[in-house]
Structures are given as structure tokens and as C-alpha cells.
Amino acid sequence: MAKRDRRRAEADFDLDSDDEREAGPPPACWLCLRPLGEKVDQYHPVPKSKGGRATVPLHPICRRTIETVFTNAELARTAGNRDTLIDHPEIVRFLGWVAEKAPDFDAPTAPRRKR
């Protein structure tokens, strides 16, 4: 598939930069890129149990969506690459839907983990 898209968002999300962030642009959600609201989940895109160390800020609803759509094993395979996640049809649909919601918007997400 579209290989040239793979690196699209990586410049904005350097997972390795743990330096103290000084006043910069307002933090954005790693998944949906909207500004973060009051509740921020620090998430391991690669599960800790799979050796992931870096964390990224997510809206609670975005975190739950990732956890609903992907298993830990699948997340480990993405190696923390956001572009792989947002290629998934469920994520594409979620991003389209959530794009216009307020930063603190939250809603129950239906559990539909597939096997």
C-alpha cells in the first residue's frame, strides 16, 4: 500500500524525545491530533509487556479506541508507528467521527475486540 504515507506524522511525534518540554505548542493527542483536554492518558503505543518504554499523550477515548481495535500483540507489531495504526479502517472511521468533537468529549466505546 501507500508506502510514501508511512512517515507522514512522525516528524510531529518524536517518541524518543524525553527532554523536558518547555512552553511550546499546546500538546496534541498522538492519535487524533486534536488538542488534549483535561484528562490525558499517557499511553504505551508498544505495550510495556512487549518492551515498550515510550509513552504518548492520548485522549481517554482515543486510548480506548486503540485498545478496542488492536490486541497487545498487534500493537507490538506496529512498533509504535502511528501511521500503521491510522491505516486501520476502524481507526480511519473513528478519526473522521471524533475530528469535530470537543477536546474533553468522551463517550462509551463499544467493546468489540475481535479474536
Ligand SMILES: [Zn+2]
Ligand atoms: Zn485523541
